[in-house]
Amino acid sequence: MTPRSRIQRVIASVVFCTVLAGVLAFASAVLKPARKGDAGGSTWSSYLAQDPDSLDVIFFGTSHAFSGVDPCSMWRSHGITSYVLAGPAQDMSVTYYYMREAVKTQQPDVIALEMTAISYRTEAHDTAFQQTNVGYMPWSVNKIGAGLLATPKGERTGALVDLWTYHSRWTELSGEDWDVLGKNKGFEYLKGYLPRLKGREVTATPYVPAEKARIEAETAVERNLPSVLKIAGFCERNDIELVLFLTPTGPPRGYTYPMRLAADEVVARYPDVHVLDLSEPGAIPGLSYKTDFFDGGHLRDAGARKVAPVLAEYLARTYGLPDHRGDSAYAAWNEDARRRDAYVARRLQAK
Amino acid sequence: MQFASVNYILFLALGVVVYYALPGARSRTWWLLGASIAFYYTLSAAWTAVLVAVVVVGFVGGLAISHARDARAAHRRLVISVVLAAGVLAVFKYAGFASSVVRDLVSATGGSPGFSLLRLALPVGVSFWTFQTIAYLVDVRRGRIPAEKDFARYALFVSFFAHVTAGPIARGSQLLPQLARRYRFSYENMRSALVLMGWGFFKKLVVADPLGVVANTVYADPQAWPGATHGTVLLVATLAFAVQIYCDFSGYTDIARGSARLFGVELARNFDRPYFSRSVKEFWRRWHMSLMAWLKDYIYIPLGGSRVSAARKHANVMAVFLVSGLWHGAGYTFLLWGAINGVYQILGDLTAGLRRRIAGAMRINTDTPLWRLVQVLTTFCLITVGWVFFRAESVSDALYILPRMLIPTPAVFSDGTFLHLGLSKPQTIVAAAGALCVVAMDFFSMKLDLPRILYTRPVTVRWTAYVLLVVAVVVFGHYGPVYNASDFAYFKF
Numbered sequence: 008m009t010p011r012s013r014i015q016r017v018i019a020s021v022v023f024c025t026v027l028a029g030v031l032a033f034a035s036a037v038l039k040p041a042r043k044g045d046a047g048g049s050t051w052s053s054y055l056a057q058d059p060d061s062l063d064v065i066f067f068g069t070s071h072a073f074s075g076v077d078p079c080s081m082w083r084s085h086g087i088t089s090y091v092l093a094g095p096a097q098d099m100s101v102t103y104y105y106m107r108e109a110v111k112t113q114q115p116d117v118i119a120l121e122m123t124a125i126s127y128r129t130e131a132h133d134t135a136f137q138q139t140n141v142g143y144m145p146w147s148v149n150k151i152g153a154g155l156l157a158t159p160k161g162e163r164t165g166a167l168v169d170l171w172t173y174h175s176r177w178t179e180l181s182g183e184d185w186d187v188l189g190k191n192k193g194f195e196y197l198k199g200y201l202p203r204l205k206g207r208e209v210t211a212t213p214y215v216p217a218e219k220a221r222i223e224a225e226t227a228v229e230r231n232l233p234s235v236l237k238i239a240g241f242c243e244r245n246d247i248e249l250v251l252f253l254t255p256t257g258p259p260r261g262y263t264y265p266m267r268l269a270a271d272e273v274v275a276r277y278p279d280v281h282v283l284d285l286s287e288p289g290a291i292p293g294l295s296y297k298t299d300f301f302d303g304g305h306l307r308d309a310g311a312r313k314v315a316p317v318l319a320e321y322l323a324r325t326y327g328l329p330d331h332r333g334d335s336a337y338a339a340w341n342e343d344a345r346r347r348d349a350y351v352a353r354r355l356q357a358k
Numbered sequence: 359m360q361f362a363s364v365n366y367i368l369f370l371a372l373g374v375v376v377y378y379a380l381p382g383a384r385s386r387t388w389w390l391l392g393a394s395i396a397f398y399y400t401l402s403a404a405w406t407a408v409l410v411a412v413v414v415v416g417f418v419g420g421l422a423i424s425h426a427r428d429a430r431a432a433h434r435r436l437v438i439s440v441v442l443a444a445g446v447l448a449v450f451k452y453a454g455f456a457s458s459v460v461r462d463l464v465s466a467t468g469g470s471p472g473f474s475l476l477r478l479a480l481p482v483g484v485s486f487w488t489f490q491t492i493a494y495l496v497d498v499r500r501g502r503i504p505a506e507k508d509f510a511r512y513a514l515f516v517s518f519f520a521h522v523t524a525g526p527i528a529r530g531s532q533l534l535p536q537l538a539r540r541y542r543f544s545y546e547n548m549r550s551a552l553v554l555m556g557w558g559f560f561k562k563l564v565v566a567d568p569l570g571v572v573a574n575t576v577y578a579d580p581q582a583w584p585g586a587t588h589g590t591v592l593l594v595a596t597l598a599f600a601v602q603i604y605c606d607f608s609g610y611t612d613i614a615r616g617s618a619r620l621f622g623v624e625l626a627r628n629f630d631r632p633y634f635s636r637s638v639k640e641f642w643r644r645w646h647m648s649l650m651a652w653l654k655d656y657i658y659i660p661l662g663g664s665r666v667s668a669a670r671k672h673a674n675v676m677a678v679f680l681v682s683g684l685w686h687g688a689g690y691t692f693l694l695w696g697a698i699n700g701v702y703q704i705l706g707d708l709t710a711g712l713r714r715r716i717a718g719a720m721r722i723n724t725d726t727p728l729w730r731l732v733q734v735l736t737t738f739c740l741i742t743v744g745w746v747f748f749r750a751e752s753v754s755d756a757l758y759i760l761p762r763m764l765i766p767t768p769a770v771f772s773d774g775t776f777l778h779l780g781l782s783k784p785q786t787i788v789a790a791a792g793a794l795c796v797v798a799m800d801f802f803s804m805k806l807d808l809p810r811i812l813y814t815r816p817v818t819v820r821w822t823a824y825v826l827l828v829v830a831v832v833v834f835g836h837y838g839p840v841y842n843a844s845d846f847a848y849f850k851f
Contacts, residue, residue, distance in 0.1 A: 016545055023821055030825055034833055134839060164364045164838075171364065171838045178784045 031170065036187035037180065038173045042143050044194030045350070047201040048073045048094040049143040052191035054199065055112060057090060061337070062113045063328045064089035066199070067102050067238075068121025074305040075254030076121070078198035079344040080315030085323045086330030088340060091199030094140035096133050099124045099234035100157035101140050106238055108149040110245065117248045117326050120238060122266040123304070126227045134162050141166035194350070196343035202308040202351050203301040204358065209257030210296075212303055224265040232269050239277040248326050252283040254314060255294055257303040260286045283321055291317050308351060359400040361523075361613045362563055362837055369397065374620050383540040387510050390518065390621060397519035398482070405481030408446060409517055415442045416491040417512045420498045424505035436499040440492050447488040450478050455688030483523040485685055487516050489652055494530045496656055503530045511537050520618035524610050526626045526648035533623070541622030550809060551619035556827045558612025561796055563835030566606035568789035571780035571836070573599035573749060580755050585762025590770050591779070592763035599749045600742045601793050604633065607646070631800040636733035638702040638740055649685070653678045672707065676700040686748070691756060695747040702740055788834050 044053035048070060064087060066076050072093035081087050092109050094101065106118060137158055142165075144150040154167035165172045176184075183190055235251070242249040251270050253262055263286055270282040285291060291313050299310030306314065322328055331337040359365050373393050380386045399406045419439025426432035464470070494515070497503045506512040515533050516522075576583055576595035583591045611628040618625045626648050635641035642650055654663075661674040676697070683696020717724055743760065750756035770776065776786065802808060812823060 019817070023824070026821065027825055027828060030829060031832060034829060038833070138839070168364055170832055174833050174835070174838060177833050178782055 033187065035169045035173075037184050038176045039142075039169045040173065040176065041183060041190035042139075043191060044197045044199070045201060048097070048199075049139050050092070050197075050199050051143050051145055053193075053195045053197070054090055054092050054109065055145065056192070056195045057113070057198075058339075059112050060114050062088050062090050062115050063331075064117045064119055064322055065106075065109055065113060065115045066091040066093060066119045066121060067097075067105055067109075068093045069097050069123045070095050070201075071123045071254045071256070071305060072121035073199055073201045074203055074301060074307075075311050075314055076119075076318065077200045077202070077308075077311040077315050077347075079196070079200070079340075079347040080312050081319040081322075082332070082340050083344050084316040085319035085328075086332035086337075087319050087322060087328050088331060088337060089198065093121060093199065094136070096127070096136040097124060097140050098127060098137070098157060099231045099238070101137070101153050103234050103237050103241070104149040104153035104157060105140075105144070106241065107152075108144060108147055110247070111147075115247060116328060117250060117322060118238075118242055119250045119252055119322070120235070122235075122251050122253050122269065123262050125231050125235065125269045126224060126262050126265040127231060128223065128227045129230065134165065137162055138165050138172050142169055142172060196346040197350065198343070200311070200347075202311070202347075202354070203305060204308055204351070204354055206298060206301055206307040206309070208297045209300045209303050211258040212261075220261065221264070224261075224268065228265050228268045228272075232272055235269055235273055236276065239273050239280055243277055243279070248279065248281070249277070250281040250283055250322070250325070252318075253286045254306060255291055255299075255310065256286045257296060257300060262286065281325060283318075285314060285317065359397055361610065361617075362559065362835075365400075369393070370617060370620065377621055378543050383538065384510075386540070386621075387508075387514055387537060391510050391514045394514060394517045394519040394522060398517060398522055401523065402482040404479070405484075408450070408481045408484070409487060409522070410513075412443055412446055412487060412491055413513045413516050415439055416494055416516060417506065417509055419443075419495050420505035420512070421507070423495065423498050432499055436495055439495045443488050443491045443495070447484055450480055450484055452684070452688050454478060483525075486525045486527055487522060489649075489685075490516055490527050490529075493527070493652060493656060497530050503534065506530070506534055508538075518618065518623070520614045520621075520623070521625055524607070524614070525646075526611060526614070526628045527652050528625060528648070532626060536623050544622070546813075547619055547622065549813070551616045553616075553809065553812070553824070553827075554612050554619065555616030556824070556831065557799075558609045558614075558616060559831045559835065560792065560827060561605040561609030561612065563609075563831055563837055565789055565792040565796055566602045566604075566609055567836035568781055568785055569598040569602040569793070570606070572786075573602055575778075575780045577749050577751065577755070577759075580750070580759050583762075585765045585767075587767055588770055588775065589762050589765030590767045591775060592759050594776075595779070596742060596746055596749070596759065596763055600633075600738070600745050601796075603745065603748070604629075605793070605796055631804060633738055633741075633797075634734055634800060634804065635737050636730060637737055638699065638706055641737055641741055642699065642703070649682070653682055657681055672704045675703050675707075679703070690753050691747045691750055694753060694756070695744050698744045698747060699741075702744075792830075792834070 042049060042052065044050050066072050066078075066089060070093070073091045076089075076091050078087075078089040078091060081089055090113075092105055094105070097105070102120070102124065141150065141153045141158060144153060151167070154163055158166045239249055241247075251266065251273065253266055256262060263284060266282075266284065270280075273280050274282065291310075294310060294313050299306060299313060301307040301310075323330070331340070359369060373390070376389055377386055380389055395406065395410075398409055402409075416439070419435065419442070422435040423432050423439070426435055494503075498505045506515065511534065514537055515528065515530065518528075518533075518537075521528060573595050576591060577599070580592065585592065608629040615625045615627075628647050630644040630647065632641050632645040635644055658674055658678045661677060662670055663674065664671050666674070679696040679700030680693060681696070682699070683692045683694070686692045686695070723729065746759050746763075747753070747756045750759060777783065781789065799808065812820060815823075
């Protein structure tokens with residue numbers, strides 16, 4: 008074979024691989040389910056659509072964060088701009104990579120870490136949630152880090168290769184799935200918040216012996232504390248304030264003890280870190296176990312609205328966050344808050 | 359690490375890049391050996407030591423045989439080496455079955471077995487690499503091949519990742535010379551290797567695994583499908599298994615052969631369109647060819663082959679098929695499956711003259727396409743009856759299924775029964791279409807050199823074909839978290 012034909016073959020092979028990769032990437036984009044701004048966590052497309060460097064606070068954590076923290080209500084009460092970039096049952100090791108990736112487009116004053124996941128033991132892990140949490144991150148070193156270093160061995164392929172997870176969706180494709188550029192757009196005005204409209208009265212969950220609960224909590228903290236410390240270290244290096252917090256939950260408030268355990272360790276090493284436990288009885292004025300909860304752990308929209316001014320007040324006072332409501336550069340937030348209300352009203356009407 | 363995994367693709371890509379970057383045959387041999395041991399370790403970490411032990415037995419045994427002072431000493435060393443290699447197979451594969459047979463016999467005679475059944479995990483591919491080792495030792499003893507003096511090369515011959523899990527069972531005369539030479543990169547070879555692998559993945563993931571869902575659903579609890587109302591379900595599941603076992607094993611073989619070809623190693627063919635065979639005898643010449651050749655060379659011929667009396671010859675045939683049955687699985691169902699196929703062959707032999715005379719008396723032209731079709735379908739039916747025993751969990755399950763699957767219950771096609779077999783309607787259609795593709799490819803490849811035809815088409819046609827093959831596998835394949843791609847069926851043998 009002549010050198011020339013050898014080069015031609017190399018070029019042809021490269022072109023073929025590129026074409027094949029393009030076709031597979033398109034198939035992957037079609038088969039991967041849409042994840043718009045109202046998806047309930049891992050709303051990266053919506054997050055990246057926010058104006059660059061426009062957020063005062065970014066909230067990270069689990070479903071407790073995206074169910075209980077309502078940025079538009081916080082805007083309305085105190086003019087704070089924020090986004091909830093949490094994920095369903097998100098492990099704190101993944102949250103660390105979320106945070107690293109999130110600060111590429113935003114330079115927040117405060118990162119607020121919702122601490123439910125401090126109580127996750129290994130068996131709390133859920134494969135589908137892990138695929139959602141990692142799979143919807145934008146392609147980056149952080150996504151690879153989350154997929155390889157924060158994902159159990161048997162789930163890494165599924166977390167990183169969308170076709171591995173979603174290829175069998177070909178039986179249920181709809182017209183929207185083919186709109187690969189636009190399918191994840193929409194509901195950016197919710198700012199990562201998922202308004203839960205259904206609710207039920209919360210009663211005390213079955214009694215867990217104190218000794219068992221204590222041992223489980225300590226095991227979980229031992230597992231998750233390194234990730235919280237990494238997050239605290241990252242915030243310190245990047246001059247970002249960190250607050251560890253809990254949203255209100257129903258009795259017996261099982262997350263409080265592990266959160267306190269971890270918080271003590273974190274504050275001992277990083278004294279500037281603040282701790283806010285909104286699950287304390289009376290922390291949220293007027294919060295009702297009868298009407299404000301979606302279930303025993305998550306708030307519904309009515310509850311989140313009550314949390315918003317308290318949380319916003321704390322953040323504004325503690326960190327001196329400015330009120331942007333009179334600033335024309337942030338005028339779009341007023342429209343977003345209006346659209347958020349309309350969204351909730353629309354869904355209530357549909358019920 | 360399974361063949362049907364992203365890790366295997368990455369493993370293979372890394373293996374190829376480093377292989378061709380290395381300068382000499384020796385360094386490449388060590389590289390492939392290291393990769394093979396790592397591959398096996400990921401599949402069966404606990405049993406890697408067993409594989410290494412069998413490699414050492416084969417290597418040392420081969421040298422010992424070749425250095426023996428006389429024929430008696432050589433024979434003695436052969437027997438010791440073969441017993442050691444076969445002993446591994448006996449302990450891991452047959453000890454449990456042997457203890458269950460003893461227990462059954464004790465129970466049958468009214469006694470009370472005073473021991474529990476022995477159950478050992480089976481090292482992946484143990485039947486393949488012990489048979490390969492035995493063949494090597496016998497070939498050295500017979501003087502067909504010289505004993506291999508390079509340990510790395512010999513170890514690679516046995517443990518090469520492309521065939522260590524499920525063959526094809528390689529012969530020293532065929533593989534060792536290939537491993538000794540320094541192979542130069544070939545674009546054509548690389549392309550044909552990738553296409554072969556792609557076709558193997560198609561057969562495995564698009565056809566075999568979905569149809570396996572159907573077969574598994576029904577065979578897991580056949581009594582749940584009463585013959586009077588669901589006889590056709592039993593038949594469909596059996597037919598699904600017949601296609602599954604072929605597409606699974608031939609798909610695996612294509613992936614294995616394609617993987618080896620990437621490194622310039624040509625492994626033996628294992629299948630030659632067996633379902634187009636016109637007799638059971640022909641079928642067994644075209645199904646799992648490397649095993650059948652092994653059984654012929656190392657059991658059938660040493661027993662006298664066909665150069666003995668008719669009765670002795672038939673006993674030899676039966677012995678071969680009983681060994682084949684037990685090789686596939688240590689259980690009564692596999693033994694019966696082997697026996698059925700042995701009986702087919704013996705009856706076929708005994709009635710050959712009679713059938714010829716009847717055909718002559720009835721003036722049937724046996725060289726027409728219609729007659730060939732009748733022969734092919736008859737052979738397929740006979741083989742499929744055998745598959746019932748091969749697939750059933752127990753002899754009683756097989757005996758339940760066999761008569762009932764012949765009861766026609768067409769209502770199951772319209773009453774939604776098939777939606778309870780584990781596949782949705784679109785999945786069933788795709789699996790059936792995939793199976794038809796395999797049948798069509800097998801049919802046309804009897805007369806045409808399909809790869810050559812493809813490679814001589816314009817680039818747009820070729821690329822479209824390649825891309826469609828990959829997309830079909832990736833999108834329609836059964837793998838990943840929704841459907842756990844079942845293990846290749848032959849790994850357990």
